[in-house]
Amino acid sequence: MKEGRRKGFWPLAIVFGLFVLFLYGPVITIFVLSFQGPEGGLTFPMRGWSLHWYRELWEGLGVVDIGAALRRSLALGAVVMVLTVVLSLLAGLAFRKKLVGGDLLFYVTVASLIMPSIIVSLGIGLQFRLLDGAIKALLEALGATSALENYTTSLGLFTSGLGAHLTWTLPFGLLIMFAVFNRFNPAYEEAARDQGATPWQTFWHVVLPMIGPSVIGVGMFGFTLSWDEIARSSQAIGDLNTLPLELQGLTTTVTTPSIYALGTVTTLVSLVVIALALSAAAWLNRRAKRRRG
Known part of the structure; x- marks a missing residue:
């Protein structure tokens, strides 16, 4: 006899539903409304189905260069992803041994997660403005008139903007790598050394293949968190906006479903990155199983 559902099943199922x-409804709604017909508006009911607003998006939304903002966000996300992976991996390896001041360094790094993002952005923006003042004073003291006239600001996509995004992505990467190495069995490394492997060969042929899926996960987090970031970018990005900042600005000026088309495109980029990361992790797992088999 099959047992019936427990009494608490349906209430919990309703809450979960x-x-x-609540989590995915807004995304689905935006996706559906982006396919409104030429006479469609920002709300239901739908007025036809078409790709009209995607064509409008392709042609541009007023004075905003969506293509340039997209390229900036992709470039920044790629750099943030690489740095997050490299620094998190190196930190994970370093923290396997007892470090003087390691606990303090860890808590200082992770503290960035609990600080309000807008405060972090304001602080970074202020630091770089102070740096601008110092650079201008130095150029003036050196008599470099030409350089002083051409100098604008050190705020930019790959300076203050990159630093602001790393304050968000690095703590997540560190937490993942610490968890990975905390349960990593050093016996595999000892076996490799017994076979005469150098430290580099041990890392490349033993350690890295075993933690490869986690490294890919860190990279996925690095890119997607940077791709969607607004608050930490708002005061620290400089004159050139990323795509999320442009999207935020367009919500007050664009009153057509083209804004939904842009939102759908940005969401699809995130989903593609996640799909690629999961596929790469699955491939590494299959490869490791074949080697063990």
């Missing part, structure tokens, strides 16, 4: 609807 409402949670999923």
